[in-house]
Amino acid sequence: MTTGMFVSLDGIDGVGKSTQINRLAEHFRNQGREVLCVRDPGTTAVGARLREILLSSDLTMHRRTEAIIFMASRSELVETLIRPALAEGKVVISDRFLLSTVVYQSIGGDVSPDLLWQLGRMASGNLSPDVTVLLDMPALDSMARIDRPADRMEARGPEYMESVRKAFLKQLPEASETTAVVDANQDIETVAKRIRELFPA
Numbered sequence: 571m572t573t574g575m576f577v578s579l580d581g582i583d584g585v586g587k588s589t590q591i592n593r594l595a596e597h598f599r600n601q602g603r604e605v606l607c608v609r610d611p612g613t614t615a616v617g618a619r620l621r622e623i624l625l626s627s628d629l630t631m632h633r634r635t636e637a638i639i640f641m642a643s644r645s646e647l648v649e650t651l652i653r654p655a656l657a658e659g660k661v662v663i664s665d666r667f668l669l670s671t672v673v674y675q676s677i678g679g680d681v682s683p684d685l686l687w688q689l690g691r692m693a694s695g696n697l698s699p700d701v702t703v704l705l706d707m708p709a710l711d712s713m714a715r716i717d718r719p720a721d722r723m724e725a726r727g728p729e730y731m732e733s734v735r736k737a738f739l740k741q742l743p744e745a746s747e748t749t750a751v752v753d754a755n756q757d758i759e760t761v762a763k764r765i766r767e768l769f770p771a
């Protein structure tokens with residue numbers, strides 16, 4: 571029985587996570603693996619509803635409130651989709667995971683990364699990715715790629731996003747046993763190749 575593998579792609583808005591996830595899934599399928607792709611927040615019915623509150627609403631809330639709602643969505647994702655898929659020996663690729671909460675909700679608010687790691691690990695039932703791949707590039711360049719209305723976090727502006735970028739680099743080692751930083755400021759196929767090289771057959 572093949573053991574499952576849990577991979578998370580993370581990074582600031584617009585770095586290319588959604589674009590790269592499809593290419594990485596194909597890479598694993600070409601290796602004969604079954605793959606489940608999920609996105610955090612979202613994918614489950616509960617997560618999709620919570621995503622609406624978190625991203626599209628004009629609600630204001632305390633950063634800890636925001637963090638706990640992201641964690642509630644993740645709890646549902648872990649228990650109803652990720653754990654079962656891993657138990658079946660699949661590769662699970664998640665577009666973001668707890669690292670995102672630690673960096674986005676600790677900037678500018680009064681919630682510490684350490685508290686978010688503690689709360690977040692409980693909420694995820696202590697499941698961490700086996701590998702976390704951080705796509706990194708300057709916020710001004712990644713935000714320039716986004717051609718849709720800003721969500722609640724993007725609306726906080728480029729300085730906020732650049733602080734999030736720096737927090738990603740600082741907190742990455744806490745996210746998984748194995749981590750990697752990939753320069754996302756290259757053409758799509760070059761970035762895809764760099765990511766594939768992390769997962770040889």
Ligand SMILES: Nc1ncnc2c1ncn2[C@@H]1O[C@H](COP(=O)(O)OP(=O)(O)O)[C@@H](O)[C@H]1O
Pocket residue numbers: 581582583584585586587588589590715716717754755756757758759761
């Ligand atoms: N390497 C790249 N170079 C230029 N544009 C890219 C690259 N990767 C993705 N894009 C484009 O940038 C936008 C954001 O990509 P997306 O994959 O949605 O990023 P994320 O999921 O990290 O927010 C999309 O329009 C996508 O086509």
Ligand SMILES: Cc1cn([C@H]2C[C@H](O)[C@@H](COP(=O)(O)OP(=O)(O)O)O2)c(=O)[nH]c1=O
Pocket residue numbers: 581582583584587588610611625640665666667668670671672674675721723724
């Ligand atoms: C998972 C997660 C995402 N976010 C933010 C990042 C994004 O701005 C927004 C939605 O995530 P996502 O749809 O992944 O944005 P993008 O595809 O543009 O990267 O929510 C948090 O603030 N905390 C979290 O825990």
